[in-house]
Amino acid sequence: MKTLLSLLLLCASTVLLHAQSTITGKITDEKGAPLQGASITLKGTKTSTASDVNGLYSIQVPNEKATLIFAYVGFDVQEIKVKGKGVINVILRSSVKSLDEVVVVGYGAQKKKDMTASVATLSGMISGTNVNYPRPLTGSTRDDDFNREGYDNIKENEFQKVTDHPLSTFSIDVDAASYSNVRRVINEGKLPTPGAVRIEEMINYFSYNYPQPSNDKPFSITTESAQCPWNAAHQLVMIGMQGKKIDFDKLPPSNLVFLIDVSGSMEEENKLPLVKSSLNLLAEQLRPEDRIAIVVYAGNAGLVLPSTNDKYKIREAINGLEAGGSTAGGAGIELAYKTAQQNFMKNGNNRVVLCTDGDFNVGASSDDELENLIEQKRASGVYLTVLGFGTGNYQDAKMQKLADKGNGNHAYIDNINEAKKVLISEFGGTLFAIAKDVKLQIEFNPARVKGYRLIGYENRMLAKEDFNNDKKDAGDMGSNHTVTALYEIIPANAATDEELGTVDPLRYQSQKNKKQSTSFSNELMFVKIRYKKPDEDNSNLMEISVKDNLQTASNNMRFASAVAAFGMVLRNSALKGSSDYKLVRSLATGSIDSSSDAYKKEFLELVKKAEQLKATAKLDSEESEESDESK
Structure with a gap:
């Protein structure tokens, strides 16, 4: 009887072993350069991973009928069926060709043949991709009406x-x-x-x-x-x-809490998708002593991933994020700081990393409310890094204030290369004071x-x-x-000092000049x-x-x-x-x-x-x- 049971278990495990397989490979661009942070997702599931600094990846699939989706900001998405292959190398192609026939405007896109106004073509970058950006020479465009980006007025320092x-x-x-x-x-x-x-x-x-x-x-x-x-x-x-x-290996251990805006305003390609690619890059750099937790906020806030150093769980949580809803920034900040304090490292780098367009509109959302909240949390020993994303509603002034009040810094991520600069090349400067x-x-x-x-x-x-x-x-x-x-x-x-203003001599103050030391x-x-x-x-x-x-x-x-x-x-x-x-x-x-x-x-x-x-x-x-x- 025991022998029969052992044989049955062996057969079952053999079936499972053959059912599950590991796919490995390398992701490059058209010039052969490795793409770090590309996402690889098992179609129809939330199982996903990201390529490392050399463009290499590894992912488990249930059977040979599985399909893998390969995506990278600024490149065309590819779907590839496994069909019994153990190694799948992928060359992602820039989406410039698909954008070449499109006129990019602030409120969407139109085909060139549908444009009635005269245009002048300008070269530029959108989500890291070179495009031809025609600009209307006459009339006006709706992007001016929909641009809600917020900036402070700067009064320049005078002489x-x-x-x-x-x-x-x-x-x-x-x-x-x-x-x-x-x-x-x-x-x-x-x-x-x-x-x-x-x-x-x-x-x-x-x-x-x-x-x-x-x-x-x-x-x-x-x-x-x-x-x-x-x-x-x-x-x-x-x-x-x-x-x-x-040196990176000598930095203190990090207790990081990613605070990610998943509200409806973050749906665009240069927002949440770019956030996910950026944080996948950072997650790949983790050492065994570093830990990451993930808090998200939309209409309310929630803990998506408790603090862990498991890279697979971190990538899975990041790649499973989706956008939708209003933006309760204040609630997210509260929960993120609470999570950081619960996992506080006495001699470590304790930091909340906020990823958002700054367009808070629910709960504590005014500048004063958010600044007061951040100032209260600053005393806890938890620092704040603010990473800005997106266009059209990007609230630069608000994020500047949050970073200033939170013993932190502020960077704007406009493409994946900037993410590499901020989160990889300058990791110590960005995340360690x-x-x-x-x-x-x-x-x-x-x-x-x-x-x-x-x-x-x-x-x-x-x-x-x-x-x-x-x-x-x-x-x-x-x-x-x-x-x-x-x-x-x-x-x-x-000879002249016309840049300098003048005031009348003061009535009650001594006009005698102090004697200056010749040594200076x-x-x-x-x-x-x-x-x-x-x-x-x-x-x-x-x-x-x-x-x-x-x-x-x-x-x-x-x-x-x-x-x-x-x-x-x-x-x-x-x-x-x-x-x-x-x-x-x-x-x-x-x-x-x-x-x-x-x-x-x-x-x-x-x-x-x-x-x-x-x-x-x-x-x-x-x-x-x-x-x-x-x-």
Whole structure:
């Protein structure tokens, strides 16, 4: 009897073994490059996986009749029947061909033959795919009516008179969302609204060749001064900070909670589908000591995946997400922080990663309500990273505020390559802080400087008293992050100071000048930086003086100047001086060499596109004026 039972069990297991099989393979693009983060789904089920950094995948199927669906943002979806194969290698083709005959508009798509207005074809990117983007030359399009993107109004920093304002105090800003968002807008065939252009974020999107700290400090400080490229009578001073690089395998363990917006507004391809591809990339990087939980929110919030280090379960949960419903952001934030606190790692990296378009409309949704909620949660030791997605209703201003209040950072993911940059290449900087509440205070020497202005950082300005106040929140710095600040200086011997306002002499204040020490006579400014270690509440102080020593600008300074000038041109800044697209191209070209990364080279292409759009807009305006005159 026992022998018969054993034989039956053996037969049953043999049948199951033959019924289930493992399919492996590699996913590449048409040029043979591996695609990381492509999704592989067993058709008709929620069983799925994602390709790794080499494009390799492995998935179990129930039988040879199974069908696998291969998908990747910006590429055509393929369905392949298993039919007894054990290895299925897939070449995904760019969806550019299917989009070539389509005119992309803000409210949908039309075939070229159905368009009645004249169009001008512009090249661009949509979800990482190059497309021909025809833009109507006459009339108006409905995308203007449906564009609900939210941006803060930025009041540009003006020149300050040193005798009246000797101190400039601000918080660092490691966010880079503005640049990738501006890139998305330009690639869509439009010029960005001025509120979308935060110059410090555009500068800090790029890495610079600053030295690693050589001591126990979390960052190094580099300073440089040169002639201002857009105003020869002024000087430009650069302050560069380089965060200490910590190798990936030496980073503390991570307790991450993905907080994912699955509301109806996230249905579009560059929203939830891109979120899923992005988080699959991050999940592949997990070490055994790292854990991930997933909270979703739509009409209400729910825990989809309790904290785990099981990559299969994580991928399965991510790929099973679907969009639909209203957006209760506040409830999701509450649950995400609660989940992070329940799995808190005392010496680890505890962080909520919010993925959304920011279009909250149910429950706590106003800026004040959400900011207060985040401020309350900040004291728990859980940090916040905000990843923005999508177009049309992207709430940039709201997400900026959430990241600022949550001891966090803000990035905008416009395509899968940006996801790789933020979540893979810059994992340590994005998700691990090496210093918190980092503040700078610069004192200017009136013997050398008549006036100054900080370029960018408008929403990071602090009162001078905030510098020594350890209770005042400021920006955090991640592993290997670089932070760059530029000051435009009016020298004390400048022939004119028309940029500086004047006030009448004060009646009750002493007009006597204090005697200045001759030992400081060759200094332009004195830089002080306060920071806290991530697990401490008392700040540390670093100091460095900047000599009045004009030099030829380095590649670092030339490129940072190019990005600053580009930002001023896009904003049509009243302080842009002689900045124009030609100057931007010249500065950038002169700073890029064989060792420069692809992002800096891409910047030049973006400048060219913006210049073409500006020229087209000018032509449209002139034609419109001529049409009005002829009526």
